[in-house]
Amino acid sequence: MKRFARYIVFYAGLFGLWALLAELKIWPPYLFPAPWGVGRALYAGFADHTYWIAIRVSMERVLIGYGISVVLGMILGLGVASNKFLEETMGGLLVSLQSLPSICWWPLALLWFGLNQNAILFVVVMGSLLSVTLAMEDGRKQMPKIFGQAGRNLGAKGFKLFWYVLLPASLPFIVSGLKQGWAFAWRSLISAEMLYLSLGLGQVLMMGRDLNDMSAVISVMLLIIALGFLVDGVVFRGVERHLHNRWGLTPAS
Amino acid sequence: MSTQSIPHQFPIADPRISSRANGRYESLGLVAPGPSTRDVSLEVPKLSLSDISLSYRTQTGERLLALDHINLQVRAGEFICIVGPSGCGKSTLLHLIAGLHSQTVGQVLVEGKPVQGPGTDRIMIFQEHGLFPWLTVGENVEFGMKMKGVPKAEREEKTRYYLRLVHLAKFEKSYIHQLSGGMRQRVAIARALATEPDILLMDEPFAALDAQTRDLLHDELERIWNDTGRTIVFVTHNVREAVRLGDRVVLLTFRPGRVKTEFPVELPRPRHLEDPDVARAAGEVLEQLREEINQSLEAEYEEGSKPRIPAGGSL
Numbered sequence: 001m002k003r004f005a006r007y008i009v010f011y012a013g014l015f016g017l018w019a020l021l022a023e024l025k026i027w028p029p030y031l032f033p034a035p036w037g038v039g040r041a042l043y044a045g046f047a048d049h050t051y052w053i054a055i056r057v058s059m060e061r062v063l064i065g066y067g068i069s070v071v072l073g074m075i076l077g078l079g080v081a082s083n084k085f086l087e088e089t090m091g092g093l094l095v096s097l098q099s100l101p102s103i104c105w106w107p108l109a110l111l112w113f114g115l116n117q118n119a120i121l122f123v124v125v126m127g128s129l130l131s132v133t134l135a136m137e138d139g140r141k142q143m144p145k146i147f148g149q150a151g152r153n154l155g156a157k158g159f160k161l162f163w164y165v166l167l168p169a170s171l172p173f174i175v176s177g178l179k180q181g182w183a184f185a186w187r188s189l190i191s192a193e194m195l196y197l198s199l200g201l202g203q204v205l206m207m208g209r210d211l212n213d214m215s216a217v218i219s220v221m222l223l224i225i226a227l228g229f230l231v232d233g234v235v236f237r238g239v240e241r242h243l244h245n246r247w248g249l250t251p252a253s
Numbered sequence: 254m255s256t257q258s259i260p261h262q263f264p265i266a267d268p269r270i271s272s273r274a275n276g277r278y279e280s281l282g283l284v285a286p287g288p289s290t291r292d293v294s295l296e297v298p299k300l301s302l303s304d305i306s307l308s309y310r311t312q313t314g315e316r317l318l319a320l321d322h323i324n325l326q327v328r329a330g331e332f333i334c335i336v337g338p339s340g341c342g343k344s345t346l347l348h349l350i351a352g353l354h355s356q357t358v359g360q361v362l363v364e365g366k367p368v369q370g371p372g373t374d375r376i377m378i379f380q381e382h383g384l385f386p387w388l389t390v391g392e393n394v395e396f397g398m399k400m401k402g403v404p405k406a407e408r409e410e411k412t413r414y415y416l417r418l419v420h421l422a423k424f425e426k427s428y429i430h431q432l433s434g435g436m437r438q439r440v441a442i443a444r445a446l447a448t449e450p451d452i453l454l455m456d457e458p459f460a461a462l463d464a465q466t467r468d469l470l471h472d473e474l475e476r477i478w479n480d481t482g483r484t485i486v487f488v489t490h491n492v493r494e495a496v497r498l499g500d501r502v503v504l505l506t507f508r509p510g511r512v513k514t515e516f517p518v519e520l521p522r523p524r525h526l527e528d529p530d531v532a533r534a535a536g537e538v539l540e541q542l543r544e545e546i547n548q549s550l551e552a553e554y555e556e557g558s559k560p561r562i563p564a565g566g567s568l
Contacts, residue, residue: 149353150383154397154448155373164400168387247386248430 030214037215038222041208045219050204054220055227058189058200061117065124066185069132070178072125077136077174078162091137094130102127102188106195120192120200127188128181135177139170172243179236186228201227297365299329299484300350300452305359306509307345319345320356321509329451332478332485334495336542337505338549343488346510347454350486351377363452373397376450380457382441384429390440391416391425397448415443418477435466442474446481455487459494468526471497475523492542493535497524504541507549514541 015035022034029037045051080086080094105126109119143166151165193202201224208216307320319342327333337343348354350361352371361368363375376397377383384393394412403411416422419439429437438458445453459467475498478485489495495502502516516538520530 144381146379146381146383147385149348150377150379150385152353152371153351153375153377153383154444155371155400156396157371160400164396165385169385171387243387246428246430248428 030212033215033218038218041213041215041219042222045204045216051220051223053199054201054204055223057198058193058202059227061120061193061200062124062185062189065121065189066128066182068121068125069128069181069185073129073132073181074136074167076129077133077138078140078166080133081137081140087137094133094137098130098134102184103191103195106192109192115196117198120189120198123192124185124188128185131177131181131184132174135174135181136170138177139173140166142173143170171239172247175236175239175243179232182231182236183228186224186231190224298326298362299331299364300327300486301325301362301365302346302350303360303362305346305349305356305361307342307349307354307356307358309357318509320349321511323359323505323510323512325503325512327452327484327486329484330482332487332498332500334487334489334499334502335505336489336492336495336502336538337510338507338542338546339490340549341505341507341545342510343505344456346505347377347456347486347488350452351375351454353377373401373448374450375452375454376445376448377454377456378438378441378445378458380460382437382458384437384440384444386429388429389425390421390427390429390432393429393440394444394447396444401448411447415447418446418480419443419473433466434462435470438462438470439473442477446477446483450483452484452486455485457489458487460489460491467494471526472523474498479522492538493526493531496520496531496535496538497526497528502538504538504545507545508552513545514538 019035022029022032022037026032033041042051080090102123105123106119109122113119113122147165147169148161151161156165189200190202190205192198193200194206195202197203201220205217205220205224208214208220302323302325305320305323306318308316308318311317323346325333335343335346345354349356350368352361352368352375363372368375385396388396391412394415395408398408398411412425413422416425419442421436421439421443424432424436424440429440432440441458459470462470471494474485477483487495487498492502496516496518499518502518504513504516505511506513516534518534520528520534524531
């Protein structure tokens with residue numbers, strides 16, 4: 001409860017400071033909108049369904065893109081972890097590719113897929129695939145060998161071995177990588193959406209810019225933060241808590 | 254208790270083993286000694302290691318001989334213990350029998366058929382138990398049957414049966430981390446038995462447990478072995494444990510692992526770790542083991558930075 005009180009105090013203070021600065025009118029409202037202006041923009045956005053549609057479209061895209069990344073990344077990661085040649089060659093490439101912001105793929109994506117949803121999905125996949133792959137590779141290596149041996153010993157092989165043993169055994173070691181992959185996917189999506197008429201949150205944000213409506217811009221920013229936080233806090237926290245319950249106190253050590 | 258040095262390449266189906274073993278069985282009456290058990294030389298042994306050698310390349314490119322011409326026959330229903338100094342390859346030998354690794358030379362035969370890869374007729378119990386923490390106790394016990402494709406109803410029935418056998422029926426829904434070390438090893442035993450293997454392979458299963466728990470599990474294992482009639486190959490570095498449990502104790506030499514001596518243990522069961530007879534027999538084994546341990550220590554001091562054979566048998 002004490003922690004909750006601290007949260008209230010902190011956010012009330014932050015809000016108060018924002019309101020105060022806006023009230024002092026040091027900067028004109030179109031440069032520094034007041035909290036109630038942002039509140040009005042939020043209300044208006046939801047009232048005319050723009051935000052609802054944007055949220056649906058963006059969530060759909062990120063789920064598809066992230067889903068592709070997870071499946072591909074697990075296959076790639078397992079491959080790299082279990083093959084010495086791949087590990088030595090591709091391992092380095094993957095790490096160096098990770099320094100490339102995924103939005104750099106946008107021009108190529110446009111040429112390859114055209115100005116449509118697939119180009120956005122491509123950018124999202126490129127943004128999160130590497131994190132998932134590296135996490136899976138690392139998880140496969142960190143996972144105690146005994147699980148694989150015990151599984152094979154009890155008659156699991158091929159896909160069954162992967163599905164019933166290797167995947168669940170490596171989950172505690174890859175969950176933080178999956179989480180990072182999610183964060184990258186979400187950011188890549190918003191960046192890509194900002195670049196064209198996409199109906200998603202990114203485009204709604206740019207629309208606010210075009211209309212010089214900073215209240216709307218900030219309200220969409222808040223939405224993006226809230227959604228990202230929600231998935232992280234609900235989905236991944238849930239997975240972590242689940243693992244904690246099953247594996248005991250320190251799954252990764 | 255007789256001690257006899259056996260050359261490491263004795264012929265397959267050694268008649269000496271059969272006569273000794275029959276003597277014990279007859280005196281104890283555990284198994285009705287029919288004519289077939291009396292004449293083992295005509296019978297295919299349950300498990301037979303035929304001229305097994307294993308060598309591998311270390312990271313520095315050196316070729317290391319880990320196991321050297323191991324020959325061993327195990328009868329159906331026999332409890333055999335393998336002891337040796339750490340680094341003698343006793344765990345590795347178990348992995349070979351399980352089919353988790355393959356030997357360089359020689360064959361592992363189960364009822365005369367060569368082993369190719371893992372099989373549910375040979376189930377291993379690891380020192381670190383190797384239970385799956387993402388499954389409940391019941392689901393762990395069920396796992397091998399599920400992989401085999403046993404129908405669900407039958408699986409559940411057998412799971413309950415084997416959990417009762419190790420006195421853990423109440424913990425079917427618990428997770429592994431909620432159990433104590435001794436309970437975990439019992440789950441591992443139940444999981445192995447539920448797959449209904451012919452041969453149980455136990456790799457220092459009680460090494461990480463406290464003395465009281467270990468005593469208890471010795472009794473339980475002896476009882477389960479008696480009830481189920483499984484063949485057990487039990488690896489340990491604890492000589493007393495080996496003598497307390499085994500029908501026969503096989504001593505391996507230090508690197509490369511060879512069969513140095515086989516000791517038939519003809520003490521009446523149930524035995525206890527504190528029995529004076531067990532202690533005396535263990536003393537005899539220990540005397541020979543000590544030579545090997547000294548060699549292993551010397552090798553460690555002399556070699557200094559040279560690579561060592563991993564004790565856990567991982568290759």
